[in-house]
Amino acid sequence: MSFRIDTDALYRYSENGRITSLSKAQQEAFRDAIAEALQARRDAGGSGEIDESEERLIIVENNDSLVQIADEFDVSYEELLDLNAGIVEENPDLIRPGDVVFLPNTSPEEAANTPLNDLGVPEGEAGFVQNIRERGNMLEYADDPSAIDMDAEIGEIAADIEAYVDALPPESRQAALQRLYDHDWVDAGPAQMAIEQAAEEANIQLSESGHTGVESEAAARDIIAEAQAESDPGEALRILEERYADASPAVQRALDQSSEVREIADNVADEIVSEIDTDDHAEALQALETAYADASSRVQDALDRSTGVQEIIDNAADWAAEPLTGDLDNSEEMPAALTAQSMERLETLTENLDPEIAAELVEAMVPRLQEAQQHFRDNGYAGVEIGFNGTTSLITVLDRVAGTTEGDAAMSEFAEMGLFNMDAVRAAMYEAVDNGEKIPAYALTIASMEGVDPSVLDDIFHTVEGERDHDLADVAEEYGEHLEELSFLIMNGGAAMTEEQLEAAIQDYVEEKGPEWEERLQELEGQLAEHGESLLSQIQQLQNLPEDVRADYQDRIADLLDDESAQLAVSMALRNIPELVKGENGEELLQLFSDLGITGSDSALATNLVGAYLRENVMLPAGDIDPSDPSSLQDARDRLEEALRNNPQLADLLGVSNQELNEIADVFLDLVPEYADEFNAERYGIDVTRNFNNALDKFDEVVRDAPFNRLFRTTALTIVGAGLANAIEQYGEDPSLRNRLQVVVDSARVGIDSAQFVTSLLTSNESALTNGLKLGGKFVHMLGAGLAGVDALRRLGDGDILGAGLNTAIAGGVTWAVFGASSVSGPLGFTIAGLATLSLLGWDAIQNAQETSRFETDTTAAFLEHAGFNEEAAQALIDQSGEGYSPVPLLMRYGQLQGLTPEQTVEWVNSIANGEDGSAKLAALRDNLHHTLDEIDGDISQFQATAENDPERILDTENRPWFANSGDARPESVAQVDAVLAALEIDTPVA
Numbered sequence: 008m009s010f011r012i013d014t015d016a017l018y019r020y021s022e023n024g025r026i027t028s029l030s031k032a033q034q035e036a037f038r039d040a041i042a043e044a045l046q047a048r049r050d051a052g053g054s055g056e057i058d059e060s061e062e063r064l065i066i067v068e069n070n071d072s073l074v075q076i077a078d079e080f081d082v083s084y085e086e087l088l089d090l091n092a093g094i095v096e097e098n099p100d101l102i103r104p105g106d107v108v109f110l111p112n113t114s115p116e117e118a119a120n121t122p123l124n125d126l127g128v129p130e131g132e133a134g135f136v137q138n139i140r141e142r143g144n145m146l147e148y149a150d151d152p153s154a155i156d157m158d159a160e161i162g163e164i165a166a167d168i169e170a171y172v173d174a175l176p177p178e179s180r181q182a183a184l185q186r187l188y189d190h191d192w193v194d195a196g197p198a199q200m201a202i203e204q205a206a207e208e209a210n211i212q213l214s215e216s217g218h219t220g221v222e223s224e225a226a227a228r229d230i231i232a233e234a235q236a237e238s239d240p241g242e243a244l245r246i247l248e249e250r251y252a253d254a255s256p257a258v259q260r261a262l263d264q265s266s267e268v269r270e271i272a273d274n275v276a277d278e279i280v281s282e283i284d285t286d287d288h289a290e291a292l293q294a295l296e297t298a299y300a301d302a303s304s305r306v307q308d309a310l311d312r313s314t315g316v317q318e319i320i321d322n323a324a325d326w327a328a329e330p331l332t333g334d335l336d337n338s339e340e341m342p343a344a345l346t347a348q349s350m351e352r353l354e355t356l357t358e359n360l361d362p363e364i365a366a367e368l369v370e371a372m373v374p375r376l377q378e379a380q381q382h383f384r385d386n387g388y389a390g391v392e393i394g395f396n397g398t399t400s401l402i403t404v405l406d407r408v409a410g411t412t413e414g415d416a417a418m419s420e421f422a423e424m425g426l427f428n429m430d431a432v433r434a435a436m437y438e439a440v441d442n443g444e445k446i447p448a449y450a451l452t453i454a455s456m457e458g459v460d461p462s463v464l465d466d467i468f469h470t471v472e473g474e475r476d477h478d479l480a481d482v483a484e485e486y487g488e489h490l491e492e493l494s495f496l497i498m499n500g501g502a503a504m505t506e507e508q509l510e511a512a513i514q515d516y517v518e519e520k521g522p523e524w525e526e527r528l529q530e531l532e533g534q535l536a537e538h539g540e541s542l543l544s545q546i547q548q549l550q551n552l553p554e555d556v557r558a559d560y561q562d563r564i565a566d567l568l569d570d571e572s573a574q575l576a577v578s579m580a581l582r583n584i585p586e587l588v589k590g591e592n593g594e595e596l597l598q599l600f601s602d603l604g605i606t607g608s609d610s611a612l613a614t615n616l617v618g619a620y621l622r623e624n625v626m627l628p629a630g631d632i633d634p635s636d637p638s639s640l641q642d643a644r645d646r647l648e649e650a651l652r653n654n655p656q657l658a659d660l661l662g663v664s665n666q667e668l669n670e671i672a673d674v675f676l677d678l679v680p681e682y683a684d685e686f687n688a689e690r691y692g693i694d695v696t697r698n699f700n701n702a703l704d705k706f707d708e709v710v711r712d713a714p715f716n717r718l719f720r721t722t723a724l725t726i727v728g729a730g731l732a733n734a735i736e737q738y739g740e741d742p743s744l745r746n747r748l749q750v751v752v753d754s755a756r757v758g759i760d761s762a763q764f765v766t767s768l769l770t771s772n773e774s775a776l777t778n779g780l781k782l783g784g785k786f787v788h789m790l791g792a793g794l795a796g797v798d799a800l801r802r803l804g805d806g807d808i809l810g811a812g813l814n815t816a817i818a819g820g821v822t823w824a825v826f827g828a829s830s831v832s833g834p835l836g837f838t839i840a841g842l843a844t845l846s847l848l849g850w851d852a853i854q855n856a857q858e859t860s861r862f863e864t865d866t867t868a869a870f871l872e873h874a875g876f877n878e879e880a881a882q883a884l885i886d887q888s889g890e891g892y893s894p895v896p897l898l899m900r901y902g903q904l905q906g907l908t909p910e911q912t913v914e915w916v917n918s919i920a921n922g923e924d925g926s927a928k929l930a931a932l933r934d935n936l937h938h939t940l941d942e943i944d945g946d947i948s949q950f951q952a953t954a955e956n957d958p959e960r961i962l963d964t965e966n967r968p969w970f971a972n973s974g975d976a977r978p979e980s981v982a983q984v985d986a987v988l989a990a991l992e993i994d995t996p997v998a
Contacts, residue, residue: 009065009076009108012037014057016064018312020141028317030324030367032374036105037066044094044107051093057109059145062090063138067106068416081113081121081131104420112138115167119174125653127179128186135171136190139164143198147266157197164201169208181211188213192264199264227261230254231268240274247271248303272309279306280315288323289356292368295319296361320364324371327352331379331391342383343394346426350393350400357407365407366414373420380424391426398431402449409448422452429453433466440470441478443541446548455556464556468563471545475573479538483572486531489524495862496870499893503874503909512873519866532579539580540587542573547599565603574612581619588619596620597656607662608713617660617715621722624650625675629726634680643679643726651675667709671719674702678726699727863887871895875913879920883929888937892945897936900947904981906998915996928991934974935987942977954980961986 011020012029016037019027029037041057041064049055057064065076073095077084088095090109095102102108113134121131142164149155168187172180184206192199206213234247251262262268279302283294295316299307310316330340330348340348353372357365380390393401401421408414421427427449436450446467454464493516501509517525549564550557557564568574580587588596596616605612628646633639651657651672658668677698706719863885871881884895902912919929943949954960957980963970964986970976971990978984985995 009068009071009079012064012066014059014064016041020137027311028314030317030371031321032324032371036374037107040105040107044109047093048091048109053092061112063110063112065108065110067102067108068104071102073102073108076108076110080110081118081134082111083117086111104423115171116174119171136187139168139198139201140192140195143192143195143201146197147195161197161201161204164198165204165208168202168205172205172209180209184209184211185214196264223255223257224261226254226258227265230258230262231265234271235267240271240278243271244275244306269309272305273312275306276309276313277315279310280313280319283319285319285322288326291319292323292356292360292364296364299361299364320367320371323356323368324375327356327372328375328379331376332382342388342392343397346391346393347397347400350397350404353404354400357404360407362408362411362414366411366417369404369408369417370413373417376421376424376426391424393426393428395428395431398428399435401426402432402435402447405449406445406447418449418452422449422456427453429463436467437470440474440545443537445544446471451548451552455553464560468560471567475542475567475570479542479576480572482531482534482538483575486535489528489531492862492866496867499895500867500870500874502896502899503871503876503913505909508873508875512870515873516866516870532583535576535579536583539576539578540584542567543577543580543587543596547595550599550602568603568605568612577612578615581615585623588616589623593620593624594656597654597660601656601659606660608710608715613660614715617657618718620657621650621718626722626725632679632726634682637682640679640682644676647672647675647679661710661715662713663709671705671709674698674705675723675726678702678723699723861891875910875917877917877920879926880916880929883920883926883933886933888940890941890945892937892940894933894936894940897940897947897950900950901981901984902996904952905996907996911996911998919993928993931972931974931991932987932993935971935976935978938975938977939979942979950980952981954983957982964990
């Protein structure tokens, strides 16, 4: 993107008004470009001078066009063409990186009439503010102030401000002028004076909050005088900063706007630079990085302005470029070897260097390499030649600065210069992807260039796809195999268990397998997470390709995640690597998934991402909520606002509108308790109950039966629970509060699963309660995982599992895959998490376990005994059907339809085994159910209370009981099973 420089080519202006020094090489190059542009304009009959009151200077960067520049800076395209007559030739878009373009100042009327942004502010206002800031800056730092009619110049700025305000609707003028005034006018005091003058002319009263005032300015001058009395720059700055910290906001603003304060900071920057030994360029750059890291923001800005800092960078760039500037005729080295030496020096200089400083060094290399190009051409070569080794070093350097403005610009310049060896680019790409690293940024830049062989980009895709289809797929397959037996046991035996029973069963299983099994499982999960993290970063890189390049590959990018192994790895990464979804990283992932169309509750990946995003940005931070601390409550609200409000990417993933998401944000904000000097447990409980109910109603309204409903419910209960936990700790275990907590659970309709969980917390003895709730973060972990896990396990207990594996449980609560390492009880946590992730993404890996007789073992019998089955019943039930289905889920389904709890169903099965000829009768019943399972392909949801063929099937069983006795019947409903039970002389269960 093009950028502004001053007319003397000394400084670069950033979008936020920050000023940084240009390198000496850039200064020389830009001055030559300015002179050349002025001469071209003069030759075309235009002005040969720069009118700073009417125009600005823009430096063109890669892929810029005049149309884009006009749009970016809110100026008329036609006026831009007129101002650059003779410069842009016949084709206005034939502009090159490094060219100077004269940009007309955005007129006040143009700025005022640009489209409004989301805040109702004209988009051109930012450019208008930048313009008057720079005009104010030139007046404040004029070389000879006595030669300037300051009043007239300020009056001209004021007139433009009046014109801007007058061009706005009358009802917007007061707010607009206040906005202008509230900007930081440091180093541009005359612009602030112009705003005050414009306000006076327009008879608009500016708010006191927008300016410092006479008293504040006097106090600021006293602080400055005290600091300036110190001859030592560091001591002067220390006094300034100490007094600044104690000053009122108005005095602080006055200090920020003072050029004398800037001078104090400049003196410190000069002293820092003077102490840096510039003989060793690498050490000098490292010392500069340390100085930046240790400096205050005020001194960092001064270092950015410092010519001494730029000299350190220029000297380092000169040393790196030295091999390219010698006498080529007398050189014993080939041109490519000389370039390799230069790139190796650059690699040495940038090693372990802050990316921003390294990027400034790389940017400083651009003009030097351009000069070297000409130097090589003058000596009979086609230009700078770079071989395999030089390209390898350059790729390493550019990866270090990728993502910085200067680094990305330099990368494009190097690519345009042809500074690459394609064999080296491909080799680096293969190595990086094979090692699970990002695609080399330089490879993507080269592949995106116009005229480059499309096979380069195809090779990049083939490499990423190959890594996914081989190394990643191999780990995913081993992971599935490692969990295969346990997945079968949970899928089938878990249908009959409570969560406590399943936890005990899994713990015994893990102990039986030994620590090596558990360690290997964790290793595989770690490997999957690493693969998922790498794949996500590579997909993000590909999605960031220039739009015109990406368009032809968009489907291929999306297809990288249309693979069960890839989805498993990405889900594991979301669960195990919190940094992926925190803050800005989370926002970027939301945007990526939205761009790729991975949205809605039917998308496993979208569900996992939303869960992980809320976990890290809402649920876990909620552990800090403390009703006795106003700042804690405000922090919680700020986090909720940031994570949920005006987040269209998150809304897209949820499949709701941004307005609906804002409404959800409102109800979450209502869950944060209000601060009160005196805590009233009863009042607090009533408020919590009301707000929690409102929240659940809103979730039901917006996301209805989607997995996100359960996820939001869990998140809401987490926020409420964190506040309640800290309230109990702060104010004591108040009986009224405990009662109100129970009301929260019951009246909010959270369900019997969460009610049992929360009740177990609240009915513990005082010591257990205090210890259990002392750490808010741990409570949040337990509450979130526990609620989701109980819901999942309840569903297992209902038998609603076989047809879709654990997917149904997750669809109900997003469960363990969302909460990851925060799951409860060690083995239960990581095993359920892994299995849930597997089944959420695909049924195939677990379904492989459905092979006849594979798990008819004592291990399976021991697992079933945890559900309460006696030894005889467990041994009978380990037998699988011809197609590999266990009878347990169907038995639990039968019991459920008969109105039995899972425990009652288990007791009934045990009574069969304990009766006369019990083993034979239970085996016959099991064999009958095997035929049913094979007929319905294990989908127990097809098994209902009645069926259309009940009359003939029941009659047939009654007339020919030997089919039921031999296990050859195929009952398709509860009524038909009852007939089989009668034939087998087994009592029908009664609830």
